[in-house]
Amino acid sequence: EVQLVESGGGLIQRGGSLRLSCAASGFAVSNNYMSWVRQAPGKGLEWVSVIYSGGGTSHADSVKGRFTISRDNSKNTLYLQMNSLRAEDTATYYCAREGVSTGAKDLWGQGTLVTVSS
């Protein structure tokens, strides 16, 4: 089955660090652009980070210098290392696959909730 399963969320103090994981099955993360998208409670969607099939990465200005996206091809898993967490980083974090032929996010995980306490 083609799916994404996130893990690693939880309650963390302001200034702390957390690493999210996204395990993929049914396809290779290395062959696709893979992103993290977050959603604050009751709010809309915000793109966070992307890792391209070639290995390059890009991050939203709001997280640049604090978050790092990476992947482990042998484990077929995507990661988001989050450092210096702030209250405004509180959100459900989704990993998502960008379709090779669509340019849009055609597969999403169920999300993992990160709560930053102040």
Place this chain on the structure above:
Amino acid sequence: EIVMTQSPATLSVSPGERATLSCRASQSVSSNLAWYQQKPGQAPRLLFYGASTRATGIPARFSGSGSGTEFTLTISSLQSEDFAVYYCQQYNIWPETFGQGTTVDIK
């Protein structure tokens, strides 16, 4: 960054009626626009890419149109499972950006 503005914020519609949702970009995004549906407690689901190409498994009652800065999502005859929040997203220019969403609820 490109600002995506959706209207209305909330649309109250009776089952069987037609719903028309709008999305406007602050500058041209060509046809690099997607629509997503999100139900409470669930992840978003892709409805359309390329502004008007239906994603796999999306019913024909959904249609997408537009290019440049003006886009429309139409649901021809609302079913109970269609009541949800709908987001547009441009992926033409970095960073990709989403609209704030339109909630379609039961009238």
